[in-house]
Amino acid sequence: MTDEQLQQLVERISLDIFHKPFAHQAIFNKRLRTTGGRYKLSNHFIEINPRVVDLYDEEELVGIIKHELCHYHLHLEGRGYKHGDVDFKQLLGSTNSPRHCKPLAERKTNSRILHIYRCMACGCEYQRRRKMDCSKYRCGKCEGEIIKVE
Known part of the structure; x- marks a missing residue:
């Protein structure tokens, strides 16, 4: 057209x-x-x-x-x-006009590498996009030590 x-x-x-x-x-x-x-x-x-x-x-x-x-x-x-x-x-x-049109762009998947951390005391998992220094942080639920899993 x-x-x-x-x-x-x-x-x-x-x-x-x-x-x-x-x-x-x-x-x-x-x-x-x-x-x-x-x-x-x-x-x-x-x-x-x-x-x-x-x-x-x-x-x-x-x-x-x-x-x-x-x-x-x-x-x-x-x-x-x-x-x-x-x-x-x-x-x-x-x-009879539409409020929105159908999607035109494909949604991009978040392909960034995730860093996974786990509390040694309660087992709570944390996913982060950026690396973090485990010695500076504690678990938000039980204040246990956090280690890097992946």
């Missing part, structure tokens, strides 16, 4: 669902990482993450466009356009 096709789709959705014209620009922005789209207050552009088109169907794309158009139309009307505003929540409901 090109930027021109996206522009036409946004204009059509705006007229069909909101019954108001979309008079600004809609573009793809590949620098967006975790969000499906955004509405820019400064220039009234709507930017869409191109990964939405690659990963999901057109229904998800339309949902993201409707969500951003809610921000757009409410902001231009001077009403509450932020996620927590009542006007925004009502418009989301009346247009």
Whole structure:
């Protein structure tokens, strides 16, 4: 899908669902990482993450466009356009727009090496990302001596 096709789709959705014209620009922005789209207050552009088109169907794309158009139309009307505003929540409901998009970035697993320590008295285990000097610390439960396990 090109930027021109996206522009036409946004204009059509705006007229069909909101019954108001979309008079600004809609573009793809590949620098967006975790969000499906955004509405820019400064220039009234709507930017869409191109990964939405690659990963999901057109229904998800339309949902993201409707969500951003809610921000757009409410902001231009001077009403509450932020996620927590009542006007925004009502418009989301009346247009059947999603509150959030599906995840776009895979969650990174924490691959840092964990250091495991154990209390010699009560057996309580402690996991740490950084090494610690066992001679400076005691168990928080029984004040027993701590040793490094792994």
